Amino acid sequence: MRTVGLIVEYNPFHNGHHYHLQQSLKITESDAVVAVMSGHFLQRGEPALLNKWTRTEMALRGGCDVVIELPVAYSTQAAEWFGYGAVALLEATGVVDALCFGSEAGEIGPLRRVAGLLAHEPAAFSALMADCLRTGASYPAAYSEAVRLYMEAAGDAEAASFPLAQPNNTLGLHYLLALERLGSAIEPFSLKREKAGYSQTTITDAQIASATAIRKLTLEAASPEGTAPYVPHSTLELLMRDHAIGRGRSSWVQYTSQLFHKLVGESAATLGSYHEMTEGLEHRLKKILPSLDTLAFEPLLDKLKTKRYTRTKLQRALLSVLLGHSKELLSPERLRGGIQYIRILGYSPRGQELLKRMRKTAKLPILNSAARSQQADPYLELDVQATSVYALGWPDASPRDLFRDYYEKPITIQGRIP
Structure with a gap:
C-alpha cells in the first residue's frame, strides 16, 4: 500500500x-x-477554530486514513522547526513513501537544489544571514534575502529568483531541508496553490476560499451556514454541530483575559524567559501595557508591531506566554532531539491496516491517548496543558474537557464521506 x-x-x-x-x-x-x-494551537501563533478531535473527524471524512498529532512544541514554531517536527513524524512511521505539499510556485526543482546546499547550513550562508538580520529586517525577510544571495553566488539564477518569501514556498523549503537532514527516503512532490492565497481574506471563487476567509465568515456570522459553498458537506455538518454547543468559534478573543493576567502579573524577567521573547521584547511589552486604551488582543498587537517584529512573530511570543513555553524547553538543542512518540488522533478502516503495519515499522512508540504513555514526556505534557488552556476558552468547560487527552480514544469512521 x-x-x-x-x-x-x-x-x-x-x-x-x-x-x-x-x-x-x-x-x-x-x-x-x-x-x-x-x-489546538497553530503555526502562526493562533488557537485553532475547532478542537483537534473535531478537525480530525473532518480530515478522516475528507479522505485521510491516519491522523497524527504534531505536538504543540513544534506546531507553534517558525517554519524550520514546524517542518522538522512534522517531517520527522512522517519518517518515524516507517510507512510513508511520499510527501506532497502545496506551494505558490508549484515547482520543486529550485527548492530541492536550495535544500541540498543549505541542509547543513554552510558558514557562508550563516554569515549572509547575519548580515541581512543586521539591516533590521524580520527573520523571514532576512532568510529569503540570504538564500537569494547565496544561490546567486552559487550560479543558480533560477533558484536565486525563486519567490521564497511566499509562505507556502517557505514551508516547502523547510520540509525539504528536514528530509535532507533526516536522510529520509520519502519522495517529495508539490502542487501549485490555486484560486485563494494563504491568508487571503476576500473570496474570489465560487467554491474555493482560504481557511483565513472561511474562519472570518464563521467568526463574524451568527451561524457557519455561510461557509457552505467553500467546504465539503461533512465539514459544514461538524461546524454546525460544534457551533450549536458553543465550541466552534475559538480565536484569540477567548484567551485575552488569560493572556493579560500573565502579562500584568509576571515580571519582565519572567516574561523574558518565554520562548520567542527576544531582543528585549518583554520590556517593550511592559512599557506598552499602560498605554493601551482597551485590554484587547488586536490593539496590543498593533502597538507591538514593528518592521522587525512581524504579526506572526508577536503572536507566537504571546502564545508562549499564554502556554508557559520556556526558552529552555524549546531550545534548538531540545527540538533537534525530536519527538519521542507518535500520537494517533484518528483513523479510517484503511488507516487501521496502516496502523497494523506501523506497529512493526515505526521508530517510535505509538500512543492512542496521553494515558497510554509508559513514561513522562515533556512534550506530551505540553500537549495536555495546551488542551486544558484551550478548553478554558469555552464558557462551560468541564474538568473532563480540560483533561480530554487522557480520556479520548482515536476518532474512527466507517468510510470516506465527501
Whole structure:
C-alpha cells in the first residue's frame, strides 16, 4: 500500500484541502494518506477554530486514513522547526513513501537544489544571514534575502529568483531541508496553490476560499451556514454541530483575559524567559501595557508591531506566554532531539491496516491517548496543558474537557464521506 504524507492544520478542512488531498493521491500514485496535523494551537501563533478531535473527524471524512498529532512544541514554531517536527513524524512511521505539499510556485526543482546546499547550513550562508538580520529586517525577510544571495553566488539564477518569501514556498523549503537532514527516503512532490492565497481574506471563487476567509465568515456570522459553498458537506455538518454547543468559534478573543493576567502579573524577567521573547521584547511589552486604551488582543498587537517584529512573530511570543513555553524547553538543542512518540488522533478502516503495519515499522512508540504513555514526556505534557488552556476558552468547560487527552480514544469512521 503506497502512502502519501500530508502536513496540515485543517483550520477548518475546506474544498481546497480536499482538492489537495485528491491530487496528492493521484500525482504520487498512492493508495492511502497519513496526515500530520497541528493540535489546538497553530503555526502562526493562533488557537485553532475547532478542537483537534473535531478537525480530525473532518480530515478522516475528507479522505485521510491516519491522523497524527504534531505536538504543540513544534506546531507553534517558525517554519524550520514546524517542518522538522512534522517531517520527522512522517519518517518515524516507517510507512510513508511520499510527501506532497502545496506551494505558490508549484515547482520543486529550485527548492530541492536550495535544500541540498543549505541542509547543513554552510558558514557562508550563516554569515549572509547575519548580515541581512543586521539591516533590521524580520527573520523571514532576512532568510529569503540570504538564500537569494547565496544561490546567486552559487550560479543558480533560477533558484536565486525563486519567490521564497511566499509562505507556502517557505514551508516547502523547510520540509525539504528536514528530509535532507533526516536522510529520509520519502519522495517529495508539490502542487501549485490555486484560486485563494494563504491568508487571503476576500473570496474570489465560487467554491474555493482560504481557511483565513472561511474562519472570518464563521467568526463574524451568527451561524457557519455561510461557509457552505467553500467546504465539503461533512465539514459544514461538524461546524454546525460544534457551533450549536458553543465550541466552534475559538480565536484569540477567548484567551485575552488569560493572556493579560500573565502579562500584568509576571515580571519582565519572567516574561523574558518565554520562548520567542527576544531582543528585549518583554520590556517593550511592559512599557506598552499602560498605554493601551482597551485590554484587547488586536490593539496590543498593533502597538507591538514593528518592521522587525512581524504579526506572526508577536503572536507566537504571546502564545508562549499564554502556554508557559520556556526558552529552555524549546531550545534548538531540545527540538533537534525530536519527538519521542507518535500520537494517533484518528483513523479510517484503511488507516487501521496502516496502523497494523506501523506497529512493526515505526521508530517510535505509538500512543492512542496521553494515558497510554509508559513514561513522562515533556512534550506530551505540553500537549495536555495546551488542551486544558484551550478548553478554558469555552464558557462551560468541564474538568473532563480540560483533561480530554487522557480520556479520548482515536476518532474512527466507517468510510470516506465527501
